Amino acid sequence: xxxxxxxxxxxxxxxxxxxxxxxxxxxxxxxxxxxxxxxxxxxxxxxxxxxxxxxxxxxxxxxxxxxxxxxxxxxxxxxxxxxxxxxxxxxxxxxxxxxxxxxxxxxxxxxxxxxxxxxxxxxxxxxxxxxxxxxxxxxxxxxxxxxxxxxxxxxxxxxxxxxxxxxxxxxxxxxxxxxxxxxxxxxxxxxxxxxxxxxxxxxxxxxxxxxxxxxxxxxxxxxxxxxxxxxxxxxxxxxxxxxxxxxxxxxxxxxxxxxxxxxxxxxxxxxxxx
Numbered sequence: 686x687x688x689x690x691x692x693x694x695x696x697x698x699x700x701x702x703x704x705x706x707x708x709x710x711x712x713x714x715x716x717x718x719x720x721x722x723x724x725x726x727x728x729x730x731x732x733x734x735x736x737x738x739x740x741x742x743x744x745x746x747x748x749x750x751x752x753x754x755x756x757x758x759x760x761x762x763x764x765x766x767x768x769x770x771x772x773x774x775x776x777x778x779x780x781x782x783x784x785x786x787x788x789x790x791x792x793x794x795x796x797x798x799x800x801x802x803x804x805x806x807x808x809x810x811x812x813x814x815x816x817x818x819x820x821x822x823x824x825x826x827x828x829x830x831x832x833x834x835x836x837x838x839x840x841x842x843x844x845x846x847x848x849x850x851x852x853x854x855x856x857x858x859x860x861x862x863x864x865x866x867x868x869x870x871x872x873x874x875x876x877x878x879x880x881x882x883x884x885x886x887x888x889x890x891x892x893x894x895x896x897x898x899x900x901x902x903x904x905x906x907x908x909x910x911x912x913x914x915x916x917x918x919x920x921x922x923x924x925x926x927x928x929x930x931x932x933x934x935x936x937x938x939x940x941x942x943x944x945x946x947x948x949x950x951x952x953x954x955x956x957x958x959x
Contacts, residue, residue: 722754722803724943728761728792729902729950730812734780735761737771739798742942753777757798763790786947788812794945805937805945808905812949813852815901817843819883820891820955830890832865837890838957840897841883848879853909855948858886859898865889869916871909891957898954908946910934 726737739754753776761784762768771779786792788811796803818840825836846852856870868888874880891897904912911934935942 722941807947809947815951834890853904
């Protein structure tokens with residue numbers, strides 16, 4: 686059970702490929718490994734549009750500028766008959782126009798790029814609501830948060846876990862609208878099924894005058910496992926904000942890296958007075 690934030694320990698690996706069928710690490714010639722498709726996409730129960738980003742990995746010792754994949758055909762469909770072909774709004778970025786995510790449905794992403802087809806499936810869990818945020822000031826000590834602050838307000842998220850249902854959560858904190866994704870905050874209910882939960886976002890002190898906003902995502906197990914292994918690889922960094930070559934336990938077929946996730950969201954916000 687992941688009850689505590691995972692501390693930043695190392696820089697991102699530049700290349701980490703898996704065979705998606707068995708989730709086994711592949712040994713590669715790092716200098717000559719051919720580029721692989723990287724997918725970063727999600728659908729939620731919030732109002733769209735939803736975005737899928739496509740890029741290609743580079744050689745281990747090559748440039749960090751990853752090629753955006755243009756001209757692909759990207760489709761999202763669900764098991765209730767909804768389907769939409771996404772529009773390329775900028776190079777490598779594809780968005781929906783009318784599709785709406787619905788909890789309980791299974792979503793299939795289909796990508797046709799350079800004549801090769803890739804697919805992924807993800808089932809959207811039913812929502813759990815983030816009830817409130819608590820703020821507690823912590824005096825200066827020896828520990829620093831990821832921004833170098835030694836004192837500030839610890840933000841605690843409060844929720845009630847539904848009994849008898851396996852739940853997986855991810856928390857994102859925003860301070861004055863800026864996402865603080867240096868840490869991946871994960872939680873499951875192995876030891877808290879049906880109980881009230883208070884979860885501390887300990888690695889990001891909020892300061893007076895800031896607005897603290899927390900988004901709680903209800904994930905399925907596949908997406909939770911992705912974040913968990915990604916965090917172990919990167920030392921806590923997000924990796925979901927942009928398409929990156931680090932991609933453990935991908936749910937994509939045909940050797941593609943990345944993820945396609947369906948999840949629900951719940952948000953609370955607190956204004957920290959001066």
